[in-house]
Amino acid sequence: MMFLLLFPLALALALPVMNDIITTMFNKKFMEELFKPQELYSKKALRTVYDRLAHASIMRLNQASMDKLYDLMTMAFKYQVLLCPRPKDILLVTFNHLDAIKDFIQDSPGILNQVDETFRQLIETYSCLSAGEFQLIRQTLLIFFQDMHIRVSIFLKDKVQNSNGRFVLPISGSVPWGTEVPGLIRMFNHNGDEVKRTEFTTDGNYVTPQREGSFDLYGDRVLKLGTNMYSVSRPVETHMSGSSKNLASHAKENTVPNPLAKEELNFLARLLGGLEIKTPGGSETGFRLNLFTTDEEEEHAALTRPEELSYKVVNIEATQEPGRRAELSRILGELEVAEPRPASSGKGEDLLALMDGL
Amino acid sequence: MYRKEKSIQLKSSSAALYNNLSVLRLPGRQLACFSAVHGPSVNVVSAAADGLGFSHRQLQAKEGGMAVSTSILTQAAWCVLPSRVLLVLTSQKGIQMYESDGSIMVYWHALDVTEHPPGTSSGVVLVFDIPPKGTNITVSEVLEQHRDAITDIAAELGQAPDGAGDLVTADDNGTLCVWSTGEEFTLVSKIPAFGEGRGTPNTSPWHVGLQLRREEVKHAPVSSCTCSSVKLWNGVVAAGYGNGQIRLYEAATGLLRAEVNAHARWIYALDLAPETGKLLSGAEDSFVHVWKLSRNLDTDDVKPLVRHRGHREGLTAQWKPSWAQSELPAACDPQSCPGLVEIEHCHAECVTDTQVCGARFCDSEGNSFAVTGYDLSEIFRYGRA
Numbered sequence: 001m002m003f004l005l006l007f008p009l010a011l012a013l014a015l016p017v018m019n020d021i022i023t024t025m026f027n028k029k030f031m032e033e034l035f036k037p038q039e040l041y042s043k044k045a046l047r048t049v050y051d052r053l054a055h056a057s058i059m060r061l062n063q064a065s066m067d068k069l070y071d072l073m074t075m076a077f078k079y080q081v082l083l084c085p086r087p088k089d090i091l092l093v094t095f096n097h098l099d100a101i102k103d104f105i106q107d108s109p110g111i112l113n114q115v116d117e118t119f120r121q122l123i124e125t126y127s128c129l130s131a132g133e134f135q136l137i138r139q140t141l142l143i144f145f146q147d148m149h150i151r152v153s154i155f156l157k158d159k160v161q162n163s164n165g166r167f168v169l170p171i172s173g174s175v176p177w178g179t180e181v182p183g184l185i186r187m188f189n190h191n192g193d194e195v196k197r198t199e200f201t202t203d204g205n206y207v208t209p210q211r212e213g214s215f216d217l218y219g220d221r222v223l224k225l226g227t228n229m230y231s232v233s234r235p236v237e238t239h240m241s242g243s244s245k246n247l248a249s250h251a252k253e254n255t256v257p258n259p260l261a262k263e264e265l266n267f268l269a270r271l272l273g274g275l276e277i278k279t280p281g282g283s284e285t286g287f288r289l290n291l292f293t294t295d296e297e298e299e300h301a302a303l304t305r306p307e308e309l310s311y312k313v314v315n316i317e318a319t320q321e322p323g324r325r326a327e328l329s330r331i332l333g334e335l336e337v338a339e340p341r342p343a344s345s346g347k348g349e350d351l352l353a354l355m356d357g358l
Numbered sequence: 359m360y361r362k363e364k365s366i367q368l369k370s371s372s373a374a375l376y377n378n379l380s381v382l383r384l385p386g387r388q389l390a391c392f393s394a395v396h397g398p399s400v401n402v403v404s405a406a407a408d409g410l411g412f413s414h415r416q417l418q419a420k421e422g423g424m425a426v427s428t429s430i431l432t433q434a435a436w437c438v439l440p441s442r443v444l445l446v447l448t449s450q451k452g453i454q455m456y457e458s459d460g461s462i463m464v465y466w467h468a469l470d471v472t473e474h475p476p477g478t479s480s481g482v483v484l485v486f487d488i489p490p491k492g493t494n495i496t497v498s499e500v501l502e503q504h505r506d507a508i509t510d511i512a513a514e515l516g517q518a519p520d521g522a523g524d525l526v527t528a529d530d531n532g533t534l535c536v537w538s539t540g541e542e543f544t545l546v547s548k549i550p551a552f553g554e555g556r557g558t559p560n561t562s563p564w565h566v567g568l569q570l571r572r573e574e575v576k577h578a579p580v581s582s583c584t585c586s587s588v589k590l591w592n593g594v595v596a597a598g599y600g601n602g603q604i605r606l607y608e609a610a611t612g613l614l615r616a617e618v619n620a621h622a623r624w625i626y627a628l629d630l631a632p633e634t635g636k637l638l639s640g641a642e643d644s645f646v647h648v649w650k651l652s653r654n655l656d657t658d659d660v661k662p663l664v665r666h667r668g669h670r671e672g673l674t675a676q677w678k679p680s681w682a683q684s685e686l687p688a689a690c691d692p693q694s695c696p697g698l699v700e701i702e703h704c705h706a707e708c709v710t711d712t713q714v715c716g717a718r719f720c721d722s723e724g725n726s727f728a729v730t731g732y733d734l735s736e737i738f739r740y741g742r743a
Contacts, residue, residue: 082713082732086600086624131600132506132530132584135624142374143397143430146733162711166733169644169711171622178583179602180619182643185701187616200703202645206622 022105024056026114035121040140071150078145079155079167080225085176085209087134089223090141091126092213095119096226119217127215172205177212360648360705360727360740366403367736369414370396372715374732375432376509376586377627379716381728382436382443382458391458392737393434393445394716394730400434400447402460403737415460419449441490453484455495465495479507483527485543499543506531510588513539515632522593522610523547528585534597536590536609547612549595551582552605587628589637594651594699596637598625604639606651606699615699620647627717631724636704638727640717646729646740648705653697709738 024030041049050070054061061069080093098119105111129137149165160168175181182204187196213222221227372378372394382391393402402415419429433448436458443458455465467484481504487496507530514524523536523546532551538544584600594615595607602621607614621641629638630651637649712731720726726741 130506130531130582130584132509132582135584135600136507136530139374140430142732146373146397147371149733166711169713171644171708175602175622179622182602182619182622182645184619185616185703186618187698187700188614189698190613192614195698196700198702200706202647202706203708204622204643204645 019105019108019111020056021053022101022111022115025053026111026118028114028117031118031121035125040144043144046144072152074145074148075150075152075155078142078148079160081138081141081145082167083169083225084138085174085223086131086178087138088129088131089176089213089225090134090138091122091215092221092223093226094122095215096221096223098122099221100227116217123215123217171203173207174209175206177209181206181208359743360707361743363726363739363741365736365738366392366405366412366728368394368396368401368403368730369416369735370399370401371733371735372401372730373397373430374626374713374715377433377435377716379627379718379728379730379737380435381718381720382438383721390720391436392728393436394737395431395434395447397430400431402434402445404459417445417447417454417456417460419447420452420454420463420466439488442488444488464493467497479530481506481508481529483508483511501527501535501537501543503527503535503545503548504529504533506533509584509586512589514590514593515630516592516635518590519593519610521546522608524590526588526590526595526609528588528597530584531582532585532599534585534588534595534607534612536595536612546610549597549607549612551585552599584624586625587639589628589630591630591632591635591651592653594653596628596630596651598628598639598641600624602641602643604628604637604649604701606701608699616701618649618701620649621645623713626713626715629718629727631719631722633722634724636719636724637701638717638719638724640709640714640729642713644709644712644714644731646707646709646714646717646727647703648707648724648727650702650704652700652702654700707740 047070050073051066054066054069081090084090084093098115102112102115105115126134151161151163151165155161155167156163162168182202183199185198185200186194189195209222211222214220373396375395378395380393382393384390389404389406391402391404393400395401396416398419399416402417404413405411417434419431429449429451431447431449433446435446437444437446444464445456445458445460447454447456450469452469453465453467454463455467456463467486481502483501483504484497485499485501487498489495504527508527509530510528512526512528514522518524521538523538525537525539525543527535527537534549536546536549538546583603585597586600587598589596590609593609595609597605597607598620599605602619602623602625604618604620604625605614606616620639621643622645623642625639625641627638627640630636631638635651637651638646639649640646707729709729709731712729712734714729714731716728716730718728720728720739726739729738729740730736
């Protein structure tokens with residue numbers, strides 16, 4: 001069950017450092033571990049796993065940025081779990097995450113196989129569960145997210161979150177698959193014949209759903225939860241510090257019908273906008289991903305973050321494997337295209353030099 | 359019409375659990391007590407009738423011997439017995455019974471956790487013998503009719519007709535069992551999950567109702583559906599389901615008497631006001647509804663609205679078990695035929711942006727009720743204007 005909590009992270013980090021993280025995450029041993037029946041993780045334990053995963057790549061997130069990313073991930077996933085039309089739909093949300101992950105790795109058949117294997121395992125393990133068992137899973141996840149009311153700017157702007165941090169619950173739209181639109185009362189006599197029928201009205205304005213989402217390896221999930229996290233190109237920003245400014249001032253509404261792929265690229269662009277490479281002479285080497293506009297802001301955010309929400313960042317220093325070098329080189333090539341930075345000169349040699357120094 | 363009244367603040371928020379609000383009325387002392395589970399702890403609040411004074415208490419889930427993680431409470435409820443009132447907490451690890459104010463734990467019943475790993479349950483119902491005072495509490499019986507996790511247990515709130523049973527249990531797969539209590543518990547009727555038993559004709563009485571219903575609603579998806587909350591009143595079982603429906607059954611026979619498309623999402627709570635037959639329902643769709651149940655002795659034998667294919671007598675002969683045919687008289691007399699069970703809608707309340715997880719009437723007439731929801735550190739109160 002816990003891996004449901006991890007996919008959103010993979011999704012967010014997948015782009016800049018996709019193969020590193022996806023390879024780590026969908027590692028056979030790691031997945032086997034996650035599929036074992038187990039108690040709910042503590043928040044600290046999940047955060048540690050998040051940190052390790054994030055640092056399984058060449059990217060180095062400092063605490064404030066990681067905090068911010070973690071807040072965003074947890075609130076977004078809380079929203080998805082909370083608004084699942086029926087409990088079983090948490091599986092569709094997860095399938096949406098995996099579909100998106102697969103989109104990123106179309107060109108890497110090896111990793112694609114790993115993800116498909118996880119997909120099959122998910123279907124095998126979960127498709128036989130009853131509605132009540134899915135509800136128990138959902139309720140357990142909701143216990144995990146209980147009392148987390150971090151405000152997320154994208155949610156506030158979309159009016160899906162209130163200023164007190166609680167999510168807006170719609171009272172219109174499709175009822176869940178298998179549920180009737182409220183309003184009808186039917187009464188039966190001893191023979192089972194319907195003898196009386198009355199109706200009632202409420203403020204709710206519901207319609208019957210057209211079809212059920214697909215629980216197969218491929219198919220239309222119908223459900224949009226889990227696909228549209230970045231479907232509008234807005235700065236991803238949590239409101240912990242109260243002082244952060246938008247990361248991208250040129251953000252615009254996107255009107256492409258299925259905006260996921262494009263918007264993930266926009267998100268990547270924003271992430272890259274904050275990427276810095278420290279000079280070899282510095283005390284620390286490696287990538288830094290900064291989700292804040294300036295270092296001052298970031299430090300401020302770290303200082304103003306409430307104590308109970310602070311975690312120690314676990315730094316995992318990955319050793320450089322020869323096979324990974326080509327991949328790093330390619331990623332660096334993309335970084336070059338996205339935004340030229342003064343510290344890097346030509347074809348990624350600098351980065352590789354840095355990595356070799358680790 | 360009901361109007362919102364002063365709400366009660368909780369020390370911590372309510373968890374997403376079925377029936378996660380319990381109300382104890384103490385008429386003598388003009389006091390009401392409320393409890394809602396937060397996770398590893400439960401909030402207990404005593405409120406003066408004038409709504410001014412509150413006293414709070416938090417009880418923790420008791421740890422089993424080798425517990426690594428804190429156990430999560432699954433339910434807190436007051437059990438009002440003739441001689442004493444107990445506050446009972448359940449968790450994965452066991453059952454805790456406290457004096458009604460939560461001051462003293464009088465009994466701890468450990469469940470075998472190794473036998474039931476996380477996420478599993480055996481579906482047994484434990485019957486306890488409770489002495490008028492003291493801690494000599496014993497398990498007197500174990501009822502093993504359910505195959506899935508028990509979601510709710512309800513005792514008769516009104517007057518049980520002869521042979522109707524006086525206790526109903528519900529499970530995660532939608533099966534309901536009606537019991538006759540006493541020195542030993544006997545099963546009166548078993549109402550299977552909606553959607554079970556399709557195909558082979560079953561001789562059980564409740565299948566008459568279900569089979570006929572299916573003729574009409576072929577389009578409805580057939581799958582089992584959790585019954586999250588159940589109530590029993592004057593021989594009528596009121597059950598709330600995960601598909602948002604409320605169904606009324608005859609407790610004695612298990613016959614389906616009414617079906618209400620009540621909520622757009624999973625129902626979490628039902629309550630019934632014994633003196634008026636008012637029914638309260640709360641669901642994840644953020645709505646709370648008030649309904650009214652009644653028996654209309656004159657209208658049971660009226661013509662059906664929907665005629666079935668074929669001759670009616672033919673259908674009767676085909677589906678009704680032989681014993682039922684002899685028992686059901688051609689002309690319904692009020693003794694054997696207790697009349698049409700009616701349900702009407704009285705009030706709808708939208709608790710904005712709240713997935714309701716607990717809803718209870720605060721008085722026996724149903725003139726006031728209390729509501730809480732997931733992630734909410736508050737109990738909202740409503741009273742009749």
